[in-house]
Each structure stands twice: as C-alpha cells, then as structure tokens.
Amino acid sequence: MSQLGKLLGERRVLVCVGPGGVGKTTCSAAMGLRAAMDGKKVLVLTIDPARRLANSLGISAIGNTETRITDASFRSARLSPKGQLWAMTLDMKLVWDDLVRRHAPSEKRRDQILGNRLYRQLSTKLAGSLEYMAMEKLFELAQSRDYDLLVLDTPPTVHALDFLEAPNRLLDVLDNDAARWLLTPALAAGEIGLKFGSLGASYVARTLAKFTGAQLLQELAQFLVAFRGMYEGFKERATLVKALLESEQTGFVLVTSPQTLAVDEAIFFARALREEQIPMQAAIMNRVYPQQTGAPSVATLRAAGVEETLAQTLAQTAQDYALLARADHAAQLRLASVLGPEIPLHSIPRFVRDVHDLRGLWEVNEHLFGDSA
Amino acid sequence: MSDLFARRLLVVTGKGGVGKSTVAAALATVAGSRGRRVLICELSARERMPALFGTRPSGAEVGLITPRISSVHVRPNEAMREYALMVLKFRAIYSAVFENRMVRYFLRAVPSLSEIVMLGKVCWHALQDDRFDLVVLDAPATGHALSLLSTPSTILELVNEGPLARDMRAMQALLEDARRSAVSLVALPEEMPVNEAVDLAAQLRKVVRMARGPDFLNAFFPSRFSEAAISSLKKDQDPNLEIAARAARAYEDRAALSAFYLEKMRTELGRPPICVPHLFSESFGALQVAQLAEVLDREIPA
Ligand SMILES: Nc1ncnc2c1ncn2[C@@H]1O[C@H](COP(=O)(O)OP(=O)(O)OP(=O)(O)O)[C@@H](O)[C@H]1O
Ligand SMILES: Nc1ncnc2c1ncn2[C@@H]1O[C@H](COP(=O)(O)OP(=O)(O)OP(=O)(O)O)[C@@H](O)[C@H]1O
Ligand SMILES: [Mg+2]
Ligand SMILES: [Mg+2]
Numbered sequence: 001m002s003q004l005g006k007l008l009g010e011r012r013v014l015v016c017v018g019p020g021g022v023g024k025t026t027c028s029a030a031m032g033l034r035a036a037m038d039g040k041k042v043l044v045l046t047i048d049p050a051r052r053l054a055n056s057l058g059i060s061a062i063g064n065t066e067t068r069i070t071d072a073s074f075r076s077a078r079l080s081p082k083g084q085l086w087a088m089t090l091d092m093k094l095v096w097d098d099l100v101r102r103h104a105p106s107e108k109r110r111d112q113i114l115g116n117r118l119y120r121q122l123s124t125k126l127a128g129s130l131e132y133m134a135m136e137k138l139f140e141l142a143q144s145r146d147y148d149l150l151v152l153d154t155p156p157t158v159h160a161l162d163f164l165e166a167p168n169r170l171l172d173v174l175d176n177d178a179a180r181w182l183l184t185p186a187l188a189a190g191e192i193g194l195k196f197g198s199l200g201a202s203y204v205a206r207t208l209a210k211f212t213g214a215q216l217l218q219e220l221a222q223f224l225v226a227f228r229g230m231y232e233g234f235k236e237r238a239t240l241v242k243a244l245l246e247s248e249q250t251g252f253v254l255v256t257s258p259q260t261l262a263v264d265e266a267i268f269f270a271r272a273l274r275e276e277q278i279p280m281q282a283a284i285m286n287r288v289y290p291q292q293t294g295a296p297s298v299a300t301l302r303a304a305g306v307e308e309t310l311a312q313t314l315a316q317t318a319q320d321y322a323l324l325a326r327a328d329h330a331a332q333l334r335l336a337s338v339l340g341p342e343i344p345l346h347s348i349p350r351f352v353r354d355v356h357d358l359r360g361l362w363e364v365n366e367h368l369f370g371d372s373a
Numbered sequence: 374m375s376d377l378f379a380r381r382l383l384v385v386t387g388k389g390g391v392g393k394s395t396v397a398a399a400l401a402t403v404a405g406s407r408g409r410r411v412l413i414c415e416l417s418a419r420e421r422m423p424a425l426f427g428t429r430p431s432g433a434e435v436g437l438i439t440p441r442i443s444s445v446h447v448r449p450n451e452a453m454r455e456y457a458l459m460v461l462k463f464r465a466i467y468s469a470v471f472e473n474r475m476v477r478y479f480l481r482a483v484p485s486l487s488e489i490v491m492l493g494k495v496c497w498h499a500l501q502d503d504r505f506d507l508v509v510l511d512a513p514a515t516g517h518a519l520s521l522l523s524t525p526s527t528i529l530e531l532v533n534e535g536p537l538a539r540d541m542r543a544m545q546a547l548l549e550d551a552r553r554s555a556v557s558l559v560a561l562p563e564e565m566p567v568n569e570a571v572d573l574a575a576q577l578r579k580v581v582r583m584a585r586g587p588d589f590l591n592a593f594f595p596s597r598f599s600e601a602a603i604s605s606l607k608k609d610q611d612p613n614l615e616i617a618a619r620a621a622r623a624y625e626d627r628a629a630l631s632a633f634y635l636e637k638m639r640t641e642l643g644r645p646p647i648c649v650p651h652l653f654s655e656s657f658g659a660l661q662v663a664q665l666a667e668v669l670d671r672e673i674p675a
Contacts, residue, residue, distance in 0.1 A: 020389040020390065020514070021388065021389050021390050021565070050564065050565050050568075051568060052564060117530075117531060118531070209535075210535065210536070214534070214535070215531060215532050215533075215534070216528075216531050216532050216537075219531065259390070261390075262390075292616070292620070293616060294616065295616070295620070296613040296614075296616055296617050300613050301613065301614070301617060304611045304613055304614050306606070306614070306617075310598075310602055313597050313598065313621075314598075314606075314617040314618075314620070314621055315617070317597060317598075317617075317620045317621050317624045318616060318617050318620040318621075319653075320620075320624070320653040321620040321623060321624065322620075323653050323654075323655065324653070327655065352626045352627075352630065353630070354563060354564040354565070356564070
C-alpha cells in the first residue's frame, strides 16, 4: 500500500498545505473520496472550492453546513462507496460569529461585538483570521468525533508559514498590551458612554487620531473593550488546536505544482514544518507533464513522408512539449532532494480539463494510490 | 478604448499566478516605447519585477529598470512611514508616536491600515510624482485586490473628517475617473482563473466603479494543426510519427481549451480579451517580456 494509503488508514486528521492554486482542494477531496470508498466516514473541510467542483458535489458555497455527497452522485460516477463522504465549505464570517457567541460572557457583550462596525471588517480582513477559523472549526469537529477522518484543505497564503503562525498572530492582535496601554483612558471610561474625549488623555492617542481620524480609533477602542474577557477562551483553544496538529493523529500532506515559484514555496514550507517539529508524511506534485520519449526532427518526419510545413510544425510542437516535460521532471528532482528519502513524492499528470466531479477525483486517485479503479 | 497609456494609473489584477506581473511588465514596456515615463508599483510579498527585466532589485526605493521604466516594491512598513511623515510633517512626532513599539503593535489591529498606506503611496506617485507619466500597478490577486481598491470607500464609511478622509476622497476620485485610471484583468485559459476574472469584473462594477482597460488571456495556445493534418499521421505505424502525432494532439487539446475560454471570456465580459501567447522556454526573463510586449504593441491601439 502506498504511504498515502497508510496515512488515510491511520490518521484522524489530514491537512493539505501548499502554495495557491496548485490543487490543494482537489487533492483534499480526492483523498477524502478514497477514504470514503474504503469504508470511512469522512468530512472534507474546504475553503473556497472551485465552483464547478462544489456544484457537482452538491455542496453550497456558503453556510458552514456539513453536506453528505449523495448516492445519486456516486452512482452517476459509477462508484459505490463503503463509507460516507461529507463536505463543508468554511464561511469565515459565520465561524467568527459562532465563536463570539460561544465565548461572549453576556448577551449584551455579544451584541456589542456583532454590532460593531469594525467587527465585520476585522472578522474578514484581519491577517490570519481565515487560518485561525479553519483551525478552530477543525478542532471543534475533531472534538465531536462524528467522523473517522477529517481532511482539511487550507487557504492560499501569501507566505506559506502564515498558516501555522496565524492563530498566534491573531491572538496577539486581539489580546495585546499595546492596545490596552494606548487606550487605557478610553477603556477606563467603560463600555458605555465611551467618548473620544477620553482618548485625548494620551498624547500618542491624540497624534494617532490625527492620522486615522478620531472615529476609527474610538470604534477600535469600543471593539477591544467588548472583546475584553474573551481572550482567555480564545487562547485556550489555540493551544489545544496546536496540540492537535502536533499529535500522532494528524498528518500533513504538501501539495505543489511544478512551477518554479510554487516549488520554491513548497521547499520553504517543507523546511518550516520541519523547524516547527511538525512532521510531513507525503508530498504531491500536481499537474505534471509526463516525460516524453524524444522529439523527432524535421528530417525524420520528412523521411517518413510528411510534407515540409507540417513536418516543421510537428517537430516544433514535439520539441515544445519535451521542454515542458523536462522542466517538470527537473522540478520533481529538486523537490525530492529537499524532502529526502523518507517523504514520498507522488505526482499527478496535468489533465486536459479541470477536475470537477467525482469521476475526475477518482482519476486523480489512480495516480495517488495506484490501485484505485 | 481611448489611449490607454495617456492615463495616470493602470491596475493589473487576476487570480494568483495567472501572469499579472508578466503582463504588467509587458504593458510598461509598451508604454515606455511609446514615450511614457513609467513607474511599476509592485504590491506582492516578494519583489520580482527587476528580476523579470534582468536588473538588480530596487527594494522599497524607486529604481531604474530602463531609461523609461522604473519600479518600486511597495511595502507596508515603509509606506506607513512615508505616509505618516507626510501627514504629520515633523519627523520628531513621527518617531515619538509611530516608532513606539506599542503603537506599531497596535496598528496591526487597525483593519486595512496597510492597504490604506500602500494604495496611498501608489496614488501619490500617480497624482503628484512628476518623474512619471504613468503608474502601472502590479496588484495582488483577486480578492485582495478588490479589498485594496475598495479601501477608500470602506474607510470613508468609517471616517469622514481629518487628513485620512481627505486623502481617501482624493484616491477615490482618481480611481473612479475613467480618463485617469483603468483596471485590466488577467486570466489563463482555465476554469478557475476565467471564473475569477468574470466575478471580479462584476464586483468591480458594483464596489469600485473603475473604468476597465483591456483584459488579457495569458499563456494562450493558438491552434497549429487542422484535424485532417493530425489524422493524416495515423495511417502508418511509424513510431516517430506516433510521437509527433501525440504531441500534436496534446497541443491541440490545449488550443481547443484556449479557444473555449476565449469565447467564454468574450461572452461573459462582453468583449474579447487580448490573447497573450504561451511562450515555450526554459526560463522567463527580459527576452520573454520583450517578446510579449511586441504582441501587446500590435494589439493595443496608440
Ligand atoms: N491534475 C490536474 N489537471 C488539470 N486540472 C487540475 C488538476 N488538478 C487541479 N486542477 C484544476 O485546477 C484548478 C485549481 O485546483 P484547486 O482548486 O484544487 O487548487 P487550490 O490549491 O485549492 O487553489 P487555491 O489555492 O486557490 O485554493 C481547479 O479548477 C482544478 O479542477
Ligand atoms: N505567456 C506566458 N508563457 C509562458 N509562461 C508564462 C507566461 N506568462 C507567465 N508565465 C509564467 O507563469 C508564472 C507566473 O507568472 P507571474 O509571476 O507573472 O504571475 P502573477 O499573476 O504575477 O503571480 P502572483 O499571483 O504569484 O503574483 C511565471 O513563472 C511566468 O514565468
Ligand atoms: Mg483551494
Ligand atoms: Mg505577481
């Protein structure tokens, strides 16, 4: 059995990481499908799936609801799973709202936060927010033990490492001494009747207000006041999430494409995981041009009876393709040398069309597990 | 479309990895060859523009790439500093307030702050920097670009007094003025990139109200073979012909996809994009950018 197959059998949580647009969502769904075929009850937690894939699986793009892939879908793909495949799209705003509801010490506080104008922006734009929420949801689902296997697809990040650091960064921002120090006069004014005048106590705050406008600073102060007392709950969760990720139950799969920049980032990511002591179990290079058996020359083609102009275009095209395949092969070697012999590097060829249904995912699996269909 | 390069600001965006930087570089090259003094503003995590032109990294300072083209890597911390200094006038105040460790920390919590200062810097070059006629903004990918371009209106919802509000109004006026700025979308002939471009076009109409420059379908495979030519190869069993036929078939599959997504973009965006050919080469640098610039020069009316 391939190492990936073993992983699916042994772990309770699989996390697919890698650069943007390389096929993380596709690989997450494919591995989830495989485990479901083998008899597990699987949930694939995806973020921003391709619309066509979401549509064909029947999962809606919004709403944080766990949706079971229907028997009808499986039948039309000529597949009969022994287990169940569930999927869910993460809606960041809704996860935030849930979180606030859960941790808010009172109804009043809850409404204050949900009603704050900055909250809406903070909850969707704050760096690390999406990553934190993905982990939060993952943890909640892992706790409930409704599923044999959870596959977490991760959001594309500017810096590969953002994903792991995000929870800490978010907590830093929410629970930071700096904010308290700066806004102490404002915070001291309490939750009600917070006036900008109270900010005026601090020279620094006043200068900042000149820059951002008083209103913005005031709303931020209100927001931070409302969040007071919730940090502890957040922090505890973040620690537990980290422990889950580092535990034996969890496996990491690195996905990349052969593009130079993607491989650079994948290598960077592999090293970062190693430094964090988070072991990576497998890597996948997706959308690879298969090796060619050589490109015939114009003369060879002419000798085989091909007319001159066609022979030229054919030779050029064969050469162009060989070039793509050579580059992809070099990319595989480059990544493999960094991964070392312990971490297998699987490859999936570049299909003509995008992967947008169960059948397509199953074809992906043939390349990942060899023994699928 | 009236003269694209007579504008002050051209924004280039699209899904991650579709070729935004490449198209921005080629556009800047064409504008430069038509006599404009161009500044490329790069808003990515890593600076890539100078490498694409085969010159040294210029970092957060404006650096010359060719006599007509310069580039600058716009970074949040440096942009923040420049902007704050402009508003506060006095370095001493800046140091006291903004170089305060606590404040730096705190500022990370202000939503969109880095976007404000980065877009602010770009707009400043477009509006006030006499060294340049045109700013080409190599913008971040779709979602991020949308939030970047809508920062002025988002902030104006929260703030309507003070220097920040005043600057946001000036930025918004620039963005919404069709004679001074335009945004171009880049896609690849693939499902997700094209969908993102189409969605983004709709969002831009609703949220940002910027004029649209030409769209680009990058890494396009123009058809090379007729169906008849490929099937003519199948008649005998020569292995060389088989290899050639396989490559030709694979190529034509890509060409068919290219044609399909060209048509999709044309119908869903209401006009055809400019097709930028896929270049087959081991590496991608100055030579390739120049090659693509030649194509764009033919396609974009003077
Ligand atoms: N091997 C393949 N051959 C052809 N198309 C593929 C292949 N793998 C994935 N795709 C297509 O590429 C697109 C991107 O894949 P996917 O959504 O899985 O990437 P992602 O890494 O999750 O992207 P993001 O970082 O934006 O979330 C999809 O349209 C998918 O169908
Ligand atoms: N027309 C083309 N033919 C062949 N390769 C291309 C073409 N355009 C771009 N590329 C290659 O595709 C890759 C991505 O291009 P580029 O960096 O311009 O994309 P981007 O949209 O700016 O990416 P990012 O979202 O990471 O900023 C580069 O490695 C580039 O060499
Ligand atoms: Mg994805
Ligand atoms: Mg780029």
